[in-house]
Amino acid sequence: MELTLDRLSKQFGSHIAVDRLSATFQPGVYGLLGANGAGKTTLMRMICDVLRPTSGSVLWNGRPIERLGADYRGLLGYLPQDFGYYPDFTALDFMGYLAALKGIDSRRARRRCLELLDLVGLRDVAKQKVRTFSGGMKQRLGIAQAVLNEPSVLVLDEPTAGLDPKERVRFRNLIASFAQDKIVILSTHIVPDIEYIADQILVMRAGSIVCRGTVEDIVQYGRGAVWECAVTPREADELAARFTAGNLHYGTDGMAVVRVVAERRPHPRAVPVEPTLEDVYLYLFQESSGEGTLSSGDGAPSRSGKKGGRRG
Amino acid sequence: MASLVIFELKKMLGRRVTQVSLGVLFALSLLFMGLNVVQQAAVNPAGDPSMLSGTAAIAQQRADAEQCAGPITDEAVAAVVGEFQTFLDEEGEVKAPYDDPATPEGEQFRAWYHTHYQYLNLVLGPWMQGYETPDVVAVRVNTAEPLDVYGQAAAKLAATLADPDGRLTYTPTEQAFWLIRYDEVPKPVEYGYAGGWDDVLDCLGFLLFAMMAVVLACAPVFTGEYQQRTDAVVLATRCGKTKLPWAKVVAAVLLATAAYGLFALAIVGVPLVFFGADGGALPVQIRSLTGAWGLTVAQAVAVGVGLGYAALLALLAVTLLLSARLRSSMAIFAIGIAVLVAPLLVPSIQNNVANHLLYLLPYFALDASTLLGPVSYAAGPLVLDYHATLFTVYAAAFLICAPLAARTFAHHQVA
Ligand SMILES: Nc1ncnc2c1ncn2[C@@H]1O[C@H](COP(=O)(O)OP(=O)(O)OP(=O)(O)O)[C@@H](O)[C@H]1O
Ligand SMILES: [Mg+2]
Numbered sequence: 001m002e003l004t005l006d007r008l009s010k011q012f013g014s015h016i017a018v019d020r021l022s023a024t025f026q027p028g029v030y031g032l033l034g035a036n037g038a039g040k041t042t043l044m045r046m047i048c049d050v051l052r053p054t055s056g057s058v059l060w061n062g063r064p065i066e067r068l069g070a071d072y073r074g075l076l077g078y079l080p081q082d083f084g085y086y087p088d089f090t091a092l093d094f095m096g097y098l099a100a101l102k103g104i105d106s107r108r109a110r111r112r113c114l115e116l117l118d119l120v121g122l123r124d125v126a127k128q129k130v131r132t133f134s135g136g137m138k139q140r141l142g143i144a145q146a147v148l149n150e151p152s153v154l155v156l157d158e159p160t161a162g163l164d165p166k167e168r169v170r171f172r173n174l175i176a177s178f179a180q181d182k183i184v185i186l187s188t189h190i191v192p193d194i195e196y197i198a199d200q201i202l203v204m205r206a207g208s209i210v211c212r213g214t215v216e217d218i219v220q221y222g223r224g225a226v227w228e229c230a231v232t233p234r235e236a237d238e239l240a241a242r243f244t245a246g247n248l249h250y251g252t253d254g255m256a257v258v259r260v261v262a263e264r265r266p267h268p269r270a271v272p273v274e275p276t277l278e279d280v281y282l283y284l285f286q287e288s289s290g291e292g293t294l295s296s297g298d299g300a301p302s303r304s305g306k307k308g309g310r311r312g
Numbered sequence: 313m314a315s316l317v318i319f320e321l322k323k324m325l326g327r328r329v330t331q332v333s334l335g336v337l338f339a340l341s342l343l344f345m346g347l348n349v350v351q352q353a354a355v356n357p358a359g360d361p362s363m364l365s366g367t368a369a370i371a372q373q374r375a376d377a378e379q380c381a382g383p384i385t386d387e388a389v390a391a392v393v394g395e396f397q398t399f400l401d402e403e404g405e406v407k408a409p410y411d412d413p414a415t416p417e418g419e420q421f422r423a424w425y426h427t428h429y430q431y432l433n434l435v436l437g438p439w440m441q442g443y444e445t446p447d448v449v450a451v452r453v454n455t456a457e458p459l460d461v462y463g464q465a466a467a468k469l470a471a472t473l474a475d476p477d478g479r480l481t482y483t484p485t486e487q488a489f490w491l492i493r494y495d496e497v498p499k500p501v502e503y504g505y506a507g508g509w510d511d512v513l514d515c516l517g518f519l520l521f522a523m524m525a526v527v528l529a530c531a532p533v534f535t536g537e538y539q540q541r542t543d544a545v546v547l548a549t550r551c552g553k554t555k556l557p558w559a560k561v562v563a564a565v566l567l568a569t570a571a572y573g574l575f576a577l578a579i580v581g582v583p584l585v586f587f588g589a590d591g592g593a594l595p596v597q598i599r600s601l602t603g604a605w606g607l608t609v610a611q612a613v614a615v616g617v618g619l620g621y622a623a624l625l626a627l628l629a630v631t632l633l634l635s636a637r638l639r640s641s642m643a644i645f646a647i648g649i650a651v652l653v654a655p656l657l658v659p660s661i662q663n664n665v666a667n668h669l670l671y672l673l674p675y676f677a678l679d680a681s682t683l684l685g686p687v688s689y690a691a692g693p694l695v696l697d698y699h700a701t702l703f704t705v706y707a708a709a710f711l712i713c714a715p716l717a718a719r720t721f722a723h724h725q726v727a
Contacts, residue, residue: 012727049548050548050724052725070554074549076548080541080545080548083541083545084540084542086326086542101316101546101552103551
């Protein structure tokens with residue numbers, strides 16, 4: 001069971017959304033981390049066979065997906081980013097419709113639909129029109145439809161967007177229980193989400209994967225580049241202007257404690273601290289100052305060649 | 313597949329635009345068909361009241377037709393025209409004492425003229441040029457010598473076919489084609505009452521309402537998925553690019569068929585109920601003696617309704633193709649409605665090619681004068697009559713556009 005992306009590219013006019021991206025996925029949970037416009041959605045659409053790549057191919061067990069067609073899509077579960085729904089359908093109609101589309105036989109489908117609606121906490125509103133749902137409820141309905149056919153490849157584009165903390169936890173557990181022997185690829189720009197769920201993280205920037213590894217691997221990139229120091233509020237503003245500043249909070253003594261991402265010691269009083277994934281994210285995507293910027297080009301410390309991870 | 317079709321039907325019927333357009337257009341059809349009964353008018357031969365309307369008028373029309381029923385032979389025409397001539401002077405003016413409505417003779421002429429008017433119009437048709445009235449024509453007909461009604465009709469048809477300035481022009485092969493057709497029409501033509509069928513033929517155009525409803529209901533079939541951003545979800549499923557596009561086509565055809573059936577029932581049913589369903593076996597020549605189609609009025613209705621259905625499916629397939637290609641239902645509505653009603657806005661033109669093309673539109677296919685007129689399409693020695701051409705064109709449009717629509721949707725790129 002292997003999903004391979006082979007020099008996958010997508011160009012919109014002169015704009016390159018995904019740039020000769022190669023990667024291999026084996027069963028496990030993969031978190032795709034990237035800023036707005038990094039190309040996550042575009043990449044996922046190509047993986048899900050709804051967008052034709054400009055060049056390159058997606059291979060399932062070594063065979064191109066356009067040749068596998070319906071058989072490949074039968075293995076797929078996809079939650080698109082801000083997907084639509086049929087306003088006049090009830091949640092159960094919607095699930096039934098997707099079950100029919102996924103070729104699930106109708107008697108089994110009904111039981112499975114109710115089971116899943118139960119699992120995402122929509123059992124009580126199964127007979128209500130989707131139109132009346134809140135954003136988070138729609139999102140949960142989307143998650144439920146994605147796993148309806150017990151897919152081997154589950155692609156979730158920003159699955160936790162719009163979920164409240166309780167539902168986030170429920171979602172993480174759902175994915176954890178579901179992920180056995182499956183390839184789960186999820187995208188987000190919410191760092192803490194991915195930290196908990198993903199075995200492996202792929203950081204995407206300007207259409208390419210700039211680094212890849214477990215949370216611990218990725219955090220290594222930030223080692224020695226994350227600092228904390230207590231400064232006056234004015235100094236804090238200066239630091240924020242010159243460097244990529246992370247969290248900032250004010251102590252009781254009126255001093256500001258700033259977290260700064262920089263290659264060199266940004267302030268005489270700054271002390272190096274243990275980086276978090278969020279720091280690395282800021283580090284990789286810093287654009288404001290010239291210092292310590294990591295280019296996405298050939299010089300990037302890309303580890304996409306290395307197969308790391310707890311499962312992979 | 314069946315469950316997908318059911319879900320697609322559910323989507324279509326759930327849309328407000330489907331419900332409103334079907335409801336409103338069906339109500340309009342019923343209204344027009346009702347008005348068509350209520351607004352019937354006939355002169356009352358008994359005199360008081362002088363005019364009859366509604367069902368009373370229909371009963372009078374039936375009585376008028378039934379008193380003239382029988383084969384339209386040369387002798388029968390000579391007799392009725394001869395009788396008409398006794399009321400007229402050499403100029404075709406009504407002569408004294410029949411011209412004074414106050415006298416019993418005036419009363420007698422009035423009753424005779426109006427109860428024979430339809431029949432006179434029909435049997436004098438072969439002698440009429442342009443829009444002449446029976447009295448003008450009647451004095452021209454010499455009843456002293458034996459008449460040749462069908463010879464006269466054939467000559468008139470031949471003149472129409474040979475007219476280089478007509479709305480259509482005919483190749484020599486086409487002219488021969490229609491004259492042979494006319495020759496094969498059974499004669500003498502049997503006259504009688506067929507008011508219901510006759511009225512349906514005049515009302516076939518209301519079937520355009522069914523087509524409008526179908527365009528409105530089916531325009532969002534594919535484009536709705538793009539607009540609602542459900543395309544990514546459905547296309548990424550096992551059947552999303554294989555069965556789903558076809559399930560949509562099948563559902564649209566089912567909905568269109570049901571809607572058309574309902575409209576056709578109203579448009580055929582209302583006249584047959586109020587005017588009567590008798591006379592269906594009478595030939596279409598009771599509408600015009602120069603008609604060259606060998607059909608009964610009931611058959612003509614069946615052909616009209618059948619071709620309307622073929623036109624509907626063709627229009628549906630074009631709508632679906634546009635729906636799969638365009639991102640806006642409004643644009644599709646606009647195109648569909650334009651195809652249906654544009655002929656109303658195009659002034660009558662004399663251009664042969666333009667008319668041959670225009671006549672392919674449903675508007676003309678459902679107009680009895682074109683539907684039962686001598687319309688044909690010639691390619692060299694090959695002549696295809698109007699009905700066969702329409703059927704071929706509509707079938708081809710459906711068979712090309714429906715699969716293309718399904719294919720376009722299956723290849724849709726979510727971006
Ligand atoms: N249909 C399109 N036409 C032109 N450009 C597009 C199209 N779709 C995406 N793009 C561009 O491709 C790039 C990648 O877009 P994409 O939606 O894949 O980013 P993303 O990583 O999913 O962003 P976000 O986090 O905001 O969802 C963006 O610069 C976007 O403007
Ligand atoms: Mg996105």
